[in-house]
Amino acid sequence: MRMWEGSGNQAVMMKIAVIGLGKAGLPLAGVIADSGLEVVGVDIDERKCEDINRGENPIPEERGLDELIKRHGGKDLIATTEYEDAKECEIFIIIVPLFTDENNIPDYRIIESAFRNVGRLLKRGDLVVLETSVPPRTTEERARKWMEEESGLKLGEFYLAHSPERIMTGFSISRLRGFPKIVGGVDRESGEKAFEIYKKFVPNLHLVSSARVAEFIKLMEGCYRDVNISLANELFKIANELGVDFYEARTYANHEYCHIHLPSTGVGGHCIPVYPWFLVKEMEKRDKFGYAKLLRTARQINDEMVNYWAEKIVLECMKINKPLNEVTICVRGISFREGVKELYNSRNLALAKLLSEKGLNIYVYDQFYSSEEVWEMGLRWIEPEDADLVFDSFRLTLERRNK
Ligand SMILES: NC(=O)c1ccc[n+]([C@@H]2O[C@H](COP(=O)([O-])OP(=O)(O)OC[C@H]3O[C@@H](n4cnc5c(N)ncnc54)[C@H](O)[C@@H]3O)[C@@H](O)[C@H]2O)c1
Incomplete structure (x- = not known):
């Protein structure tokens, strides 16, 4: 000892x-x-x-x-x-x-x-x-x-x-x-x-x-990330609609007082998508609903990103010369974040499931999961090279392999 x-x-x-x-x-x-x-x-x-x-x-x-x-x-x-x-x-x-x-x-x-x-x-x-x-x-x-x-x-x-x-x-x-x-x-x-x-x-x-301040520090940090990711997601959608290269604009927009985050399929994991709710629910309990409006909206924007990407993927499928339900789509990356084997609150997994529910021919690939593990999630595994269309959920790229 x-x-x-x-x-x-x-x-x-x-x-x-x-x-x-x-x-x-x-x-x-x-x-x-x-x-x-x-x-x-x-x-x-x-x-x-x-x-x-x-x-x-x-x-x-x-x-x-x-x-x-x-x-x-x-x-x-x-x-x-x-x-x-x-x-x-x-x-x-x-x-x-x-x-x-x-x-x-x-x-x-x-x-x-x-x-x-x-x-x-x-x-x-x-x-x-x-x-x-x-x-x-x-x-x-x-x-x-x-x-x-x-x-x-x-x-x-x-x-x-x-x-x-x-x-x-x-x-x-x-x-x-x-x-x-x-x-x-x-x-x-x-x-x-x-x-x-x-x-x-x-x-x-x-x-x-106090312990109370220590608890709040962690929640503040999570809320900051969630709200800023939602801002990046919103600006990303607007930039795309306007034909603006978001990433180019972000490079020059960011400086000492401006830090635009990266867009995504939403926010997953145990932490960031959960902490804003601790404060939103606490304010609701105290009849102070309006105090946590931004936190609630940010949660909603981030959660809705899977619908945005599902729509983009369907539109891209329609450019392929095959019936829609025969286009093999690979969602590459199902963990909630790149580099970890963790599916808790994964928006990438939610996206794959949403596309599957829509009747599309969905497969997934993730270096951390075997075909058996993917099967147990109710999904199918594919090598990206074998798909007609690959959506990289970490890089947000859509690649048509079958032109
Ligand atoms: N993982 C992260 O990146 C991270 C980051 C910041 C904060 N946290 C905090 O850490 C907490 C735990 O996260 P994690 O990633 O370690 O979770 P985890 O799921 O990886 O691990 C939790 C562990 O607790 C064990 N466990 C469950 N009930 C138990 C009990 N009654 N007695 C003893 N052990 C029990 C489980 O078997 C498991 O091994 C989160 O809720 C979060 O608040 C995690």
Whole structure:
């Protein structure tokens, strides 16, 4: 077990639990272990835990994670499905998903279960940090209540903070080691305690005044991206309608005070399309619908991009000398973002499904998915060279192979 210098100058044993070893949690657990601390990772996925303990990385697309798991997996990073195995830890970092339902309302069941399980292990002086992005005030209200109910302790006897995960899948390790990370406590002592601990493995760390501010920072960032992508999408459609080369115009429009983003098929993944809803729904609850108008509109513009591209694809098919339903169309790229194997909220997958529902002869290709995996999604796989028309969903190009 590793030692660290506590505030009283005496050497103190410290073990950290990371709850949730997914695309965000596992790189974090690896980085903590690599900084010389002992980590217990808790995840409900038994196979994933077995892989990690054998030194095998279950997220191969994450740069640098292979080495970290090989070096620490099963040694100073132990993965387990049992919360009980983390009972000796003093620090608990929770990074499990928060999904939203079909009405974009957050479903807290997974987070609540993680907190309640940790609450049962909590001892006086322990610190719990939530890293999952959540609606503002979740840490100080819901998380605090769950912890107090399960542990029988009161805030002040334990510490509670929020530190939003700001990684990007594929680049998580370099982000954790370089990108500014934020931490804020439910009370001043919690913020300071979390800052002191996180400083041991996060070099670029900033303490903010509260958990509420820390939560809001992450949501602001997501809203900024969503709104700016919707602006790029809108300008892209207008430019095309006017016969203007959007990309040429963008090159010269962008400068210190103007950053037009890139257009797309919409916005996917766990984060950006979800966070604006946290704020929109919260404002609705408070009868302040008008406060989040722009966020709502941006969501709608981005979601509707699949219809725009479907129409473009159909128009291009009609230029091919074949009956429409015989033109083989390949949607190249179904992940929500290039370079990752992740379909959550993927607008590229939604586009392929929409075209298929319209009765078109749709196939897909993605370097990360085999023909069997594609088949399980209810779609068919093709090599782009064998299609009449290829839509590259990352480059937004339409290429007619059969003239
Ligand atoms: N992936 C990213 O790029 C990213 C970026 C920023 C923030 N985040 C935040 O991280 C959160 C998690 O994202 P992720 O990409 O790691 O998700 P993920 O789906 O890759 O991983 C979640 C992990 O949690 C485990 N899990 C589920 N329920 C559990 C429980 N009750 N106890 C223990 N483990 C449990 C799952 O088995 C899985 O391994 C997101 O909701 C988001 O708030 C992610």
